[in-house]
Amino acid sequence: MRVELINTGTELLLGSTVNTHLSWLGENLFPLGLRIARQLAIPDGDIIRHALLETMGRADVVLVTGGLGPTSDDITRELTAELLGLPLEENAEVLAHIQRYLASRKREMNPHTHRQVMVPAGATVLHNAYGTAPGLYFAPRPVAAAGGALSPHIILLPGPPRELKPMFTDQVAPILRSFTGDTGAKEMRSFKIAGLGETQVSTTVEEPLLSLGDIELGYCARPGEVIVRVIGSREQLAAAESIIAASFPENYFTAEDVPLEHVAVDLLTRMGQTVSVAESCTGGLVSHRITNIPGASHVLGRAFVTYANEAKTDLLGVPVDMLAAHGAVSREIAAAMAAGCLRTSGADHALALTGIAGPGGGSPEKPTGTVFIAIASKSRSEPVVEHHVYPTNREGFKAMASQAALDLLRRRLSRMI
Amino acid sequence: MRVELINTGTELLLGSTVNTHLSWLGENLFPLGLRIARQLAIPDGDIIRHALLETMGRADVVLVTGGLGPTSDDITRELTAELLGLPLEENAEVLAHIQRYLASRKREMNPHTHRQVMVPAGATVLHNAYGTAPGLYFAPRPVAAAGGALSPHIILLPGPPRELKPMFTDQVAPILRSFTGDTGAKEMRSFKIAGLGETQVSTTVEEPLLSLGDIELGYCARPGEVIVRVIGSREQLAAAESIIAASFPENYFTAEDVPLEHVAVDLLTRMGQTVSVAESCTGGLVSHRITNIPGASHVLGRAFVTYANEAKTDLLGVPVDMLAAHGAVSREIAAAMAAGCLRTSGADHALALTGIAGPGGGSPEKPTGTVFIAIASKSRSEPVVEHHVYPTNREGFKAMASQAALDLLRRRLSRMI
Numbered sequence: 001m002r003v004e005l006i007n008t009g010t011e012l013l014l015g016s017t018v019n020t021h022l023s024w025l026g027e028n029l030f031p032l033g034l035r036i037a038r039q040l041a042i043p044d045g046d047i048i049r050h051a052l053l054e055t056m057g058r059a060d061v062v063l064v065t066g067g068l069g070p071t072s073d074d075i076t077r078e079l080t081a082e083l084l085g086l087p088l089e090e091n092a093e094v095l096a097h098i099q100r101y102l103a104s105r106k107r108e109m110n111p112h113t114h115r116q117v118m119v120p121a122g123a124t125v126l127h128n129a130y131g132t133a134p135g136l137y138f139a140p141r142p143v144a145a146a147g148g149a150l151s152p153h154i155i156l157l158p159g160p161p162r163e164l165k166p167m168f169t170d171q172v173a174p175i176l177r178s179f180t181g182d183t184g185a186k187e188m189r190s191f192k193i194a195g196l197g198e199t200q201v202s203t204t205v206e207e208p209l210l211s212l213g214d215i216e217l218g219y220c221a222r223p224g225e226v227i228v229r230v231i232g233s234r235e236q237l238a239a240a241e242s243i244i245a246a247s248f249p250e251n252y253f254t255a256e257d258v259p260l261e262h263v264a265v266d267l268l269t270r271m272g273q274t275v276s277v278a279e280s281c282t283g284g285l286v287s288h289r290i291t292n293i294p295g296a297s298h299v300l301g302r303a304f305v306t307y308a309n310e311a312k313t314d315l316l317g318v319p320v321d322m323l324a325a326h327g328a329v330s331r332e333i334a335a336a337m338a339a340g341c342l343r344t345s346g347a348d349h350a351l352a353l354t355g356i357a358g359p360g361g362g363s364p365e366k367p368t369g370t371v372f373i374a375i376a377s378k379s380r381s382e383p384v385v386e387h388h389v390y391p392t393n394r395e396g397f398k399a400m401a402s403q404a405a406l407d408l409l410r411r412r413l414s415r416m417i
Numbered sequence: 418m419r420v421e422l423i424n425t426g427t428e429l430l431l432g433s434t435v436n437t438h439l440s441w442l443g444e445n446l447f448p449l450g451l452r453i454a455r456q457l458a459i460p461d462g463d464i465i466r467h468a469l470l471e472t473m474g475r476a477d478v479v480l481v482t483g484g485l486g487p488t489s490d491d492i493t494r495e496l497t498a499e500l501l502g503l504p505l506e507e508n509a510e511v512l513a514h515i516q517r518y519l520a521s522r523k524r525e526m527n528p529h530t531h532r533q534v535m536v537p538a539g540a541t542v543l544h545n546a547y548g549t550a551p552g553l554y555f556a557p558r559p560v561a562a563a564g565g566a567l568s569p570h571i572i573l574l575p576g577p578p579r580e581l582k583p584m585f586t587d588q589v590a591p592i593l594r595s596f597t598g599d600t601g602a603k604e605m606r607s608f609k610i611a612g613l614g615e616t617q618v619s620t621t622v623e624e625p626l627l628s629l630g631d632i633e634l635g636y637c638a639r640p641g642e643v644i645v646r647v648i649g650s651r652e653q654l655a656a657a658e659s660i661i662a663a664s665f666p667e668n669y670f671t672a673e674d675v676p677l678e679h680v681a682v683d684l685l686t687r688m689g690q691t692v693s694v695a696e697s698c699t700g701g702l703v704s705h706r707i708t709n710i711p712g713a714s715h716v717l718g719r720a721f722v723t724y725a726n727e728a729k730t731d732l733l734g735v736p737v738d739m740l741a742a743h744g745a746v747s748r749e750i751a752a753a754m755a756a757g758c759l760r761t762s763g764a765d766h767a768l769a770l771t772g773i774a775g776p777g778g779g780s781p782e783k784p785t786g787t788v789f790i791a792i793a794s795k796s797r798s799e800p801v802v803e804h805h806v807y808p809t810n811r812e813g814f815k816a817m818a819s820q821a822a823l824d825l826l827r828r829r830l831s832r833m834i
Contacts, residue, residue: 013453015443016607016637016646019436022458026432036430039458041439190433197522199487199529206489218461219488220428221577229433277722283708284701287722291700294776294811301725302732305694305704308718315719315732359711389521392547394711396579 001060001179003029004152005039006051008066008076009159012041020161021065025168030188032173033180034061044073049083052154056146061176066159068133070112076156077136081120083145084138084154091119091134098132126155126171131163137175153179189237191228191244193251194260194407201226201248208243212236223396224403225260250411260406261289267413268299268349275409276345277303278316278337280328281355281371285402302345306337316340316352327366329354334372335383342376349412350376351405352383357397367391371401375408379416384408418477418596420446421569422456423468425483425493426576429458437578438482444674445585447605450597451478461490466500469571473563478593483576485550487529493573494553498537500562501555501571508536508551515549543572543588548580554592570596606654607637608645608661610668611677611824618643618665625660629653640813641820642677670827677823678706684830685716685766692826693762694720695733695754697745698772698788702819719762723754733757733769744783746771751789752800759793766829767793768822769800774814784808788818792825796833801825 005025011017022039029035037059042051044067055062067076081088095117102109116133119125126135138154155172157164193201198221205228209217215232230240245252253263268275277286277300287303290296304315309328312318317340318333326332337352355371362368369391376383386408390400422442428434439456446452454476459468461484472479484493498505512534519526533550536542543552555571572589574581610618615638622645626634632649647657662669670680685692694703694717704720707713721732726745729735734757735750743749754769772788779785786808793800803825807817 011635011637012439013443013456014447014605014635014646015440015445016635016644018440022429023432023435026430028432030431036458037460039430041453041456043454188431197524199527200524202488203527203529216427218427218490219486220434221486223579227433229428229431279701282705283713283717284696284704284720284722287701288699288705288815291722291724291774292812292815296700297724300700300722302728303701303722303724305701305708305717305720305722307708307714307720311719357708391521392579393583395709396547398705398709 001034002037002058003034003061003063004055004059005036006048006055006062006064007039007041008044008048008064009041010043010073013043021164024161024165025063028168028173029176032176033186034176044075046075046079048076049079052080052083053146055152056143057149059152061153061155061179063172064154064156065164066157068116068135068156068158070116070132074133077118077120080136080138080154080156081123083143084120084141084151085144086120086122086138088118089121090117091125094119094125094134097127097134101132126157126167128158128163129166131158131160133158133163135167135171137172186231187234187237188229188231189240189255190257191230191241191252192254192260193226193228193244193248194224194253194410195251195404196226196248197221198226201228204247205244208247209240212239212243215240223399224407253407253410259289259292260403260410262293264406264410264413265290265293265296265299267410267417269295271413271417273348273413274299274301275349275351276300276341276347277405278312278341278350278352279303279305280307280312280337280353281357282353282398282402282405283307283357285398286351286353286405289402289406301347304341312337312340316344329356329366329370329372331372331385331387334374334385335376338374338376338383342378348378349409351409352376353401353405355397355401357394357401359394369397371397371404373401373405373408375412377412384412418451419454419475420451420478420480421472421476422453423465423472423479423481424456424458425461425465425481426458427460427462427490430460438581441578441582442480442585445590446593449590449593450603451593461492463492463496465493466496469497469500469568470563472569473560474566476569478570478572478596480572480574480589482574482581485533485552485573485575487533487549491550494535494537497553497555497571497573498540500560501537501558501568502561503537503539503555505535506538507534508542511536511542511551514544514551518549543574543584545575545580546583548575548577550575550580552584552588554589603648604651604654605646605648606657606672607674608647608658608669609671609677610643610645610661610665611641611670611827612668612821613643613665614638615643618645621664622661625664626657629656632657640816641824667828670824676706676709677820677827679710681823681827681830682707682710682713682716684827684834686712688830688834690765690830691716691718692766692768693717693758693764694822695729695758695767695769696720696722697724697729697754697770698774699770699815699819699822700724700774702815703768703770703822706819706823718764721758729754729757733761746773746783746787746789748789748802748804751791751802752793755791755793755800759795765795766826768826769793770818770822772814772818774811774818776811786814788814788821790818790822790825792829794829801829
């Protein structure tokens, strides 16, 4: 079945609002055996008529979001009814719901809210538990404006995500499932690989993965990681994971929809160990990412942002003469920061980062984007230091450097567990 | 001029990636006097040919994102060249750039990366400062596949946002500006207001703003701030700012496209003062946000993540019996953390946060989402503490609490300057 999505809303095209409906609906259609073949965003107004006409004879299901509300630019319901040649009728059930909804909020019905009570004849009402505007489902019917061609299944959904999501899950998914039956054959998995480039990953695994037969393969580069997306049968996905894990024993870190920090916190939790962090150039991002994971308080008790040299000396015991001899951005200082952080925090592991986030501050020997990342562990005698150069903007640099630090921790932990 | 946007990428339709290009490009086209009339997302593959054909004779400018990379599903460049009837030629400049780029990362050129060196004859290369794949600009030309119709201006941009954004700003915007000239009539401004709700803001300013005449008005709620978007003449925007500033003297903080932390760092820089931060529940996010701003090293020398009670005692001198008496999440501990942070850091101001990020950990008196935020300043005798409850998820809580802390700092500084 071919599914198309139409998002209406001038705010989407002006950029004031990020369109999250596409990704949310895409993720929630996949388990039903459906995918969005084409998504279109258009401004509020009567262009929706043209967009719907385009889908006739091409799509099986069309989902439309937005334009069902009470304000003057919300005309999706009216224009769809007109296109399908259906008169609008007051719906008693919707009227009762909106009256209850407004009364519970001490608001009153007015002509604007009353428009939402009008339902095209023959459409199925989708109850809106979290707002006033109902959703609507139109079964296929011949459309005069399309030369008598049969319309797709058309489903109108409210724009606010908190209204759309439960309506889709509770009411739209069952309708769609009644078309598709139990398709269950294909599954999707995203395998995540840290610290390698997209080309490096694809050249290594593409041939063996494609030899698995009829699978779909895609790659996506994120800061410091590459995602290999595979769609196939359960057996093919298991084989794909074996190939990827064997190809990148050090770098492959998860097939789950979780970030790298989640894997690191999980490893620490299972080992009953703790970590501390001393950050210069990343300014708190590594700690922030670790503490995004529920349960992080069991594995991280304290962390330090030591931007200034004096902070490195006061808080981590980095010797003043070592700073003078090597400069704050150096292998030696990263190692001393990690060793000091390990000692003063009492944690089992300590990460330290020192680098040049930019803009500016670089030199020919240490260009902007240079970072030294160290890890120290109670059970090891010496810190290990990695050196990277991420010549991008400040935000990109922080993302890449924090990713490399978390991966350094993950690799050490996975060798110890 | 009619602008259309085509986003390619199977990951966008499967929902693995949120499409942020639409909103970013929408926001950045507006100041050029341009808006996106229609945005389409399609999977990787040869459907891009059909999508481009559709725009012929309808659009003046078509922006295409994605599909320029080295992997097998990246075929936007090849298919566009084919559609326009242009042969691919090795480009020496692109080759030299990619070789330099890979060498600085200790990676090697291979047949996959080499594909990116091939440029359609007559296309203008848009240099990619942050990646390998160049962007491409095609001036209008007759297209045989479209019956000889003239193609729009076609601009191909790389998918990764860190590559696309600078390329658009530095190279695409000047090209577009050369078409539009100085349109100058309407401008858009986004006024940012911290710490108030969307309804509170809109009910206060809607009437006076609409009385300015023919303007376009929109509202957008973000974590801890409301953005009022006004489109109108320069004079109308100046009047709108006066209305908003007078309505929210404490809460209105900028008409620039900068985050709250930028305003706070600017104030500190102008005052020649410094800040330190002691974070419990936000785990480093406040420091991370401050250090996102170039020049932050002049205003922040050190900061602390004190998740564990012992860390609050060891690093900030919070008395053990005070922790026992009030609990770590309390007005008293927030004040003691801020006072301790001010003392030990030597900074002019200190922020401290203690709260319950969730999930779990709440109680009837202190529900999940509770946070106490304190500010201490050298020039004031006592810390000031604010109490908030943000009953949302962990990520949302951290965003709201960090925003409230930065706003507390901003308000104090703007009263002192």
